[in-house]
Amino acid sequence: MGAHISIPMYERTVGQRLAFEGERCAECGTIAFPPKGACPDCRNTEFETVDLSGDGTIYSYTVLSPGGAPPEFAGQARAEGRYVVAIVELDEGPRITAQVTDVDPESVDIGMPVTGQIRRIYEEEGVVRYGFKFVPTSD
Numbered sequence: 356m357g358a359h360i361s362i363p364m365y366e367r368t369v370g371q372r373l374a375f376e377g378e379r380c381a382e383c384g385t386i387a388f389p390p391k392g393a394c395p396d397c398r399n400t401e402f403e404t405v406d407l408s409g410d411g412t413i414y415s416y417t418v419l420s421p422g423g424a425p426p427e428f429a430g431q432a433r434a435e436g437r438y439v440v441a442i443v444e445l446d447e448g449p450r451i452t453a454q455v456t457d458v459d460p461e462s463v464d465i466g467m468p469v470t471g472q473i474r475r476i477y478e479e480e481g482v483v484r485y486g487f488k489f490v491p492t493s494d
């Protein structure tokens with residue numbers, strides 16, 4: 356017996372709640388985020404929905420720069436184009452890849468606490484798509 360939720364219905368639910376909503380495997384307790392429809396650990400497809408804090412730490416990261424500016428333009432490239440993509444380990448365990456914004460790429464480090472934000476990306480055929488990004492945790 357499993358709850359079969361169609362993907363479009365699921366995505367509408369995410370859109371309404373605007374929260375980091377994950378799935379906890381009913382079999383082994385692994386939390387999946389974003390929900391994948393099957394447990395990444397044991398492939399079970401029964402879940403309960405859990406609200407995640409959205410808080411986590413940087414597990415690894417890469418600084419990307421469009422075009423590879425020569426050194427004399429590095430400052431400008433940093434101001435205008437460099438961005439950080441990180442694997443963030445959420446407090447609840449799942450790791451997700453997302454952009455880290457509102458941060459100087461030079462100051463990003465492994466283990467840095469970050470907070471997730473969800474924003475609307477676009478709507479297609481009535482289904483709103485959301486993306487996540489992370490900002491440094493302010494305390």
Ligand SMILES: [Zn+2]
Binds near residue numbers: 397
């Ligand atoms: Zn499982």
